[in-house]
Amino acid sequence: MRSVIASLLFLIVIVTIPLYAQEPPMPRATIVAVEGERSWPVPINGQAVGFVLMEPEQHVEIAARLGNGGGHAYLDAYLTKRIGPGTSEADEIARTSFDLDYPHEGWTTLFADLDLEKGIYWLIIAKPRERAFSSLNWFVASPKQFRASCGGVGYLGTKSYTFFGDAAEYIPASKFEKKYEAAYGFQFEVTAARNTQDDCSSTFVRGFSE
Numbered sequence: 001m002r003s004v005i006a007s008l009l010f011l012i013v014i015v016t017i018p019l020y021a022q023e024p025p026m027p028r029a030t031i032v033a034v035e036g037e038r039s040w041p042v043p044i045n046g047q048a049v050g051f052v053l054m055e056p057e058q059h060v061e062i063a064a065r066l067g068n069g070g071g072h073a074y075l076d077a078y079l080t081k082r083i084g085p086g087t088s089e090a091d092e093i094a095r096t097s098f099d100l101d102y103p104h105e106g107w108t109t110l111f112a113d114l115d116l117e118k119g120i121y122w123l124i125i126a127k128p129r130e131r132a133f134s135s136l137n138w139f140v141a142s143p144k145q146f147r148a149s150c151g152g153v154g155y156l157g158t159k160s161y162t163f164f165g166d167a168a169e170y171i172p173a174s175k176f177e178k179k180y181e182a183a184y185g186f187q188f189e190v191t192a193a194r195n196t197q198d199d200c201s202s203t204f205v206r207g208f209s210e
Helices: 001-019
Strands: 026-037 038-043 046-053 057-068 071-080 092-100 105-116 121-125 136-142 145-148 153-161 189-194
Touching: 026 046, 026 057, 026 153, 057 092, 057 121, 071 105, 071 136, 071 189, 092 105, 121 153, 136 153
Parallel strands: none
Antiparallel strands: 026 145, 026 189, 038 136, 046 121, 046 153, 057 105, 057 136, 057 189, 071 092, 071 121
16 A cells, blocks of 8 residues: 555656646746947946835846947946945945956856846946956947837936046046037846736836935
8 A cells, every 4th residue: 555655646746747847937027228329438446336126026137238339348237226425335236257258249147047126236347446448348329219018117317437546446436528419329228027018118218306
């Protein structure tokens, strides 16, 4: 009798495991992305783009279109809740550092599998302070266009610093300034897992001022 029960349990396990293994992944949706008809690389020292989530998002991935102009393209990337003087590691969600291969011109995933609450976020990409040179480029697109999810999103625009003296020891605390409103936008994309794949490419992306 015990051998019969054991055989039945073995069969149940064998039948059940493939069913779990074959469960399809949750579809992904674009939360916000900056696009355009034309694009070209722009050398940067420190650049930030800001956005506002109107609702929590799960399994978030953040990518940017980056390039290596030749040699080493060292970069530090941060996701924070604020930028500028007074910002600390307590405001940090994630960070990463690496050197882009050469040649490289394409979309680069910076962060993955993040669960984000609604609120303000800044994506910062910068040359590391300890590196004398980095051939890092961030692609811009023109005319600037947005693609957003049905949930809505706020766009805070871009801020940057140019001079080494404006860079803080902790990069997100640097003196970022909104120098001008350009017709082009630095290309980045935020995606998340959604139960249904929505298509809201014409959704209005609200601008916010600080």
